[in-house]
Amino acid sequence: MPLIKNGEGIEDHFVTITDDAPLPINGTIVSLTRFKAERDTLLARNAPLGVRLKSAESPEELGEDVHRLSLIVLEFPIFRDGRAFSWARMLRTRMGFTGEIRATGHFLYDQLAFMTRTGFDAFEGDFTEAQLARALAEMTNVYQPSADRRRTIRELRAV
Amino acid sequence: MYRYDEFDARFVRERVAQFRYQVERRLSGELTEDEFKPLRLMNGLYLQLHAYMLRIAVPYGTLSSRQLRKLAYIARTYDKGYGHFTTRQNLQFNWIKLVDVPDVLSELAEVEMHCLQTSGNCIRNVTADHFAGAAADEIEDPRPLAEIIRQWSSLHPEFAYLPRKFKIAVGGARHDRAALKFHDMAVEIVRNEAGETGYRVMAGGGMGRTPYVGHVVGAFVAREDILAFLEAVMRVYNQSGRRDNIYKARIKILVNALGVDEMKKQIAREFAEIKAAGTLQLPQDELDRITAYFAPPQFEALADETPVSDDPDFADWLRTNIAQHRAPGYGIATLSLKPIGGVPGDASAEQLDAIADLMDEYGLAEIRVSHEQNLVLPHVRQRDLPAIHARLKALGLATPNAGLVTDIIACPGLDYCDLANARAIPIAQAISERFADLDRQHDIGELKIKISGCINACGHHHAGHIGILGVDKKGVEFYQLQLGGSGAEDASIGEILGPAFASHEIVDRVEEVIGVYLDRRTRDERFLDTVRRIGIAPFKERVYAAH
Amino acid sequence: MAQPALQALTANRLRDGAVVYWRDGAWDESFVTAEVFDAKADADAALARAALDVTARRIVSPYLFPVRFEAERLRAVEEREIVRSEGPSVRRDLGKQAGGKQATHV
Numbered sequence: 001m002p003l004i005k006n007g008e009g010i011e012d013h014f015v016t017i018t019d020d021a022p023l024p025i026n027g028t029i030v031s032l033t034r035f036k037a038e039r040d041t042l043l044a045r046n047a048p049l050g051v052r053l054k055s056a057e058s059p060e061e062l063g064e065d066v067h068r069l070s071l072i073v074l075e076f077p078i079f080r081d082g083r084a085f086s087w088a089r090m091l092r093t094r095m096g097f098t099g100e101i102r103a104t105g106h107f108l109y110d111q112l113a114f115m116t117r118t119g120f121d122a123f124e125g126d127f128t129e130a131q132l133a134r135a136l137a138e139m140t141n142v143y144q145p146s147a148d149r150r151r152t153i154r155e156l157r158a159v
Numbered sequence: 160m161y162r163y164d165e166f167d168a169r170f171v172r173e174r175v176a177q178f179r180y181q182v183e184r185r186l187s188g189e190l191t192e193d194e195f196k197p198l199r200l201m202n203g204l205y206l207q208l209h210a211y212m213l214r215i216a217v218p219y220g221t222l223s224s225r226q227l228r229k230l231a232y233i234a235r236t237y238d239k240g241y242g243h244f245t246t247r248q249n250l251q252f253n254w255i256k257l258v259d260v261p262d263v264l265s266e267l268a269e270v271e272m273h274c275l276q277t278s279g280n281c282i283r284n285v286t287a288d289h290f291a292g293a294a295a296d297e298i299e300d301p302r303p304l305a306e307i308i309r310q311w312s313s314l315h316p317e318f319a320y321l322p323r324k325f326k327i328a329v330g331g332a333r334h335d336r337a338a339l340k341f342h343d344m345a346v347e348i349v350r351n352e353a354g355e356t357g358y359r360v361m362a363g364g365g366m367g368r369t370p371y372v373g374h375v376v377g378a379f380v381a382r383e384d385i386l387a388f389l390e391a392v393m394r395v396y397n398q399s400g401r402r403d404n405i406y407k408a409r410i411k412i413l414v415n416a417l418g419v420d421e422m423k424k425q426i427a428r429e430f431a432e433i434k435a436a437g438t439l440q441l442p443q444d445e446l447d448r449i450t451a452y453f454a455p456p457q458f459e460a461l462a463d464e465t466p467v468s469d470d471p472d473f474a475d476w477l478r479t480n481i482a483q484h485r486a487p488g489y490g491i492a493t494l495s496l497k498p499i500g501g502v503p504g505d506a507s508a509e510q511l512d513a514i515a516d517l518m519d520e521y522g523l524a525e526i527r528v529s530h531e532q533n534l535v536l537p538h539v540r541q542r543d544l545p546a547i548h549a550r551l552k553a554l555g556l557a558t559p560n561a562g563l564v565t566d567i568i569a570c571p572g573l574d575y576c577d578l579a580n581a582r583a584i585p586i587a588q589a590i591s592e593r594f595a596d597l598d599r600q601h602d603i604g605e606l607k608i609k610i611s612g613c614i615n616a617c618g619h620h621h622a623g624h625i626g627i628l629g630v631d632k633k634g635v636e637f638y639q640l641q642l643g644g645s646g647a648e649d650a651s652i653g654e655i656l657g658p659a660f661a662s663h664e665i666v667d668r669v670e671e672v673i674g675v676y677l678d679r680r681t682r683d684e685r686f687l688d689t690v691r692r693i694g695i696a697p698f699k700e701r702v703y704a705a706h
Numbered sequence: 707m708a709q710p711a712l713q714a715l716t717a718n719r720l721r722d723g724a725v726v727y728w729r730d731g732a733w734d735e736s737f738v739t740a741e742v743f744d745a746k747a748d749a750d751a752a753l754a755r756a757a758l759d760v761t762a763r764r765i766v767s768p769y770l771f772p773v774r775f776e777a778e779r780l781r782a783v784e785e786r787e788i789v790r791s792e793g794p795s796v797r798r799d800l801g802k803q804a805g806g807k808q809a810t811h812v
Contacts, residue, residue, distance in 0.1 A: 055402070056402075058398065079194070079197070079320070080197055080280065080320055081320065081402055082280075082317075082318075082319065082320025082321060082397060083397060083398060083402070085316060085317045085318075085319070085320065085397070086317055086394055086397045086398045087398075089317055093432075093436065094432055108194060108198075110181065110198055111319075111320070113316070114314075114316035114317070114319055114320075115316075117316035117317075118316050118317050138173060138176070138177045138180075139170065139173050139174070139177065139314065140169060140170075140173060141166055141169065141170060142314070142316075143170070143310045143311060143313050143314070143315075144310075144311045144312075144313075144315050144316075144439075145438040145439060146316050146317060153166045153167075153170070153310070154310075154445065156166065157164065157166065185720075185763075186720070186721070186763060187763075188761075188763050192760070192766050192767075206718055206723055206766065206767070207723075208725075208786070208789060208790050209723075209724075209725060209790065209793060209794070209801055210718075210722070210723040210724060210725075211722075211723035239800055254800075255723075256721065256722035256723065257720065257721055257722060257723060258721045258722065502796050502797070573785060573786060573789055574789060574794040574795055574796050574797075575794055579786075581785070582785075582789075582795060582796075584794075584795075584796045585795060585796060588796065631785075634783065634784040634785060635785070636785055
C-alpha cells in the first residue's frame with residue numbers, strides 16, 4: 001500500500017502486526033488492545049513503536065505514553081466516519097504529539113485537505129504525490145483555526 | 160447585509176472549481192456514486208424523484224435584489240422557471256442537470272452565493288429570525304453572529320464528516336421566530352441582570368423520527384467565548400455521536416443518552432481547552448466589524464400612520480401581513496407564497512424578477528426568506544404599503560393570510576422527494592381551498608398547519624399547531640394528525656391523535672378538529688391555547704366518531 | 707385470481723438526473739413504452755445488465771418495480787412510481803405528463 005508522508009512517497013518502515021503475532025525487531029504498529037496489554041514490554045523495546053486506533057478509540061486512552069510513540073495510525077473504516085479528524089486534532093493540540101499521524105482505511109482525495117489541517121501528515125492509500133499536492137492547493141485560504149495553525153482569513157484581513 | 164471581500168470571493172470561486180473537479184471525476188468514473196454522493200450532498204445536490212435537486216444557501220434568509228435576479232435567471236436558464244423556498248430559509252431548484260451544476264455555481268458565485276453545506280453530514284445553513292433588524296421585540300440583530308458562525312463553519316476540517324446533519328439557528332428577540340428549540344444547536348442573544356449581552360446556547364433539539372426540544376447547555380456564554388463554546392459542542396458530538404445507526408445519530412440522541420449534566424460537563428471540558436488556546440476568541444472589534452455590515456437603513460423620522468387604499472383588499476392585507484416595526488412609520492411586510500390552492504413556498508422566475516424591481520424602486524435593500532416559506536420585506540414605509548400592495552397583488556403575492564389557517568407549511572413530499580412516503584402539497588392545497596373564505600380564516604385566527612410527507616419532518620409537522628404526517632400503508636397514502644406543537648419560545652411537540660386517515664378524508668378531519676376548537680374556545684384563545692387547555696381527548700373523540 | 711407479477715426497470719440518467727425506463731437493452735424517458743417483465747428471470751437478467759450501465763456511467767440506482775395494465779395502458783402500482791412516471795401531481799404542466807420530452811436514448 002503506497003504511503004505518502006509530508007507530501008512525498010516513502011517506504012513504510014513499520015510493520016503492522018496482529019494481537020497474537022510475535023514482535024518483529026524493528027518498527028511495529030500494534031492495536032490499542034495489545035498496547036494496553038503489553039505496554040511495558042513494548043515500550044522497553046529499542047525500536048520505534050506505533051499504535052493503531054480504531055475510529056471509536058480516543059487517543060486519550062494512551063495518556064502520557066503518546067510521547068513515547070513514533071507513530072499513531074488512525075483508521076477510517078469508511079470515509080463518512082469522521083471521528084479521526086477529532087482524534088488527530090486532539091493528538092496535535094491537546095496532547096502535543098509530534099510524531100507521525102497516519103491515515104489508513106477508506107478515505108477520499110477530497111478529505112486530504114481536511115486531514116492535513118487536523119494534523120495528519122501521512123496517508124496510506126492509492127494516492128500520488130501530485131494528487132495530494134493538488135488537494136492541498138484547492139482552497140487557498142481557510143476561515144477557521146485548526147491543528148495546522150494556518151493563518152485564518154480573519155488574521156489575513158487584519159494585515 | 161454582508162458583502163464579500165476578496166477573501167470570501169476567492170473562497171467561493173475556488174469552491175466552484177473544487178466541485179467542478181468532483182463532477183469531472185464522477186463523469187469520468189474515477190468516483191463511484193457511493194463516493195460522489197457525500198461530495199455532491201455537501202454541495203446541496205440531491206437526486207430526487209424526477210431529477211437532481213439543487214439547494215442554494217440563503218444565509219440567515221437574507222437576499223438582495225441582485226441575488227433575486229440571479230436566482231430568477233438560473234430558474235429560467237437551468238431549471239423550469241421556478242424555485243421553492245424551504246423551511247430552512249434556503250431555495251431549491253428541482254430540475255437541475257448534474258452537468259450544469261458547476262456553471263450554476265459560477266453564476267451564484269458572481270452574486271456572492273453558493274450551495275456549500277446545504278446538505279450532508281456537516282454544519283448546514285445557519286438560520287435566523289426573518290424579522291431580524293426590524294422587529295419591535297428585538298434585543299439584538301442575530302445575523303452578525305449568524306454570519307460569523309457561517310464563516311467559522313465553512314469547510315471546517317474537523318466537522319465535515321459528522322455522524323449526521325447539524326443545523327444551527329440564531330435568535331435575538333423575545334419571541335422566537337426561528338424555531339430555536341428544534342435545532343441541533345441554537346444561540347439566543349440574551350441580557351443578564353447586569354444588563355450585559357451574552358449568549359444562551361441550546362443543544363439537542365430536532366424534528367425527524369424522534370423529535371426533541373433542545374436543552375440549555377450554556378446559560379450565559381460571554382460574547383468573546385461563543386465560537387470556542389460552539390466548537391466545544393461540535394467536538395463532543397463528532398467524537399461521541401453514534402455512528403452505528405443513522406436514525407440515532409443526531410445530537411439530540413446523544414444529549415438524551417448522556418443526560419444534560421454529563422453533556423454540559425463534556426462541553427465544558429472541551430471549551431476550557433479551546434478558550435485557553437485562544438485561537439477562537441471573538442474580539443469585540445471583529446464582532447463590531449461584522450455588525451457594521453448589518454446596519455439597518457437610515458430610517459426617516461416618521462410617525463406611525465394607518466395607510467389607506469382604494470382597494471378593499473388592502474385593509475385585509477394590512478391586518479395580517481404587516482408586523483410592527485421598531486421604527487415609527489415603518490412596517491414589516493410578509494409576502495405570502497401561499498395563494499389559495501397554490502403550492503406553498505414556490506415562486507416563479509417572473510415573480511422573483513418583479514420583486515427585485517419592486518425592491519429597487521422603493522429602495523429596499525433586502526428581502527428575507529422565512530422558515531414558514533414566505534418572503535418578508537423588513538423595512539417598508541407605511542405610506543408605501545398601498546402602492547406596494549397593488550404591485551404584489553398583480554403578482555399573486557398579496558394573499559392576506561400570514562399566520563392564518565391557509566398559511567400552511569408543507570414539504571415538497573412525494574410529488575418531488577425521493578425520501579417521501581406521501582404527498583404533502585395536495586393536502587395543503589385542499590385545506591387552503593376548504594378554508595379560503597377570509598372571514599372564516601379570521602374567525603379561526605392564528606393557526607399553524609405544518610405538513611410533512613415523511614418521518615424526516617422537513618415540513619416541521621411536530622411543531623405545528625396542527626401537524627400532519629404523510630405515511631405509506633401498503634403503497635397507499637395516509638395522513639396522521641398531531642395537535643399542539645409549537646416552534647416558538649413555548650416550544651412543544653404535537654401529540655398524535657390516533658390512527659392515520661385516508662387522503663380523501665383528511666381535510667374533513669382537519670375541519671372537524673378546527674370545529675372542536677371553535678366550539679370549545681374561550682375568549683381570545685388561539686387554537687394552540689385551547690388544545691393546551693382541554694387536551695386532545697375532545698378532538699380525538701370528534702374525529703374518530705363513527706362516520 | 708392470481709396474476710403474474712409484472713415489473714419494469716427504471717433508473718436515473720447520471721448526467722441530467724432524468725427518470726428513464728429500460729426497453730430492449732436501452733434507456734428511454736418514455737414510461738408507456740417501458741419493457742414489461744412477467745418472468746422474474748427476465749427481470750433479474752435486465753437488472754444485472756443495468757448494473758453494467760451504472761459502471762459505464764450512463765445511469766444510477768436501477769431497480770425493478772411493479773406495474774400493471776389498466777385497459778391496455780401501462781401504469782405503475784405504487785404512488786411513488788406513478789409520480790415518478792408522470793411528474794409532480796401538483797404541476798401537471800411539468801415532467802413526462804406534459805409530454806415535453808421525446809423518447810431519448812442514453
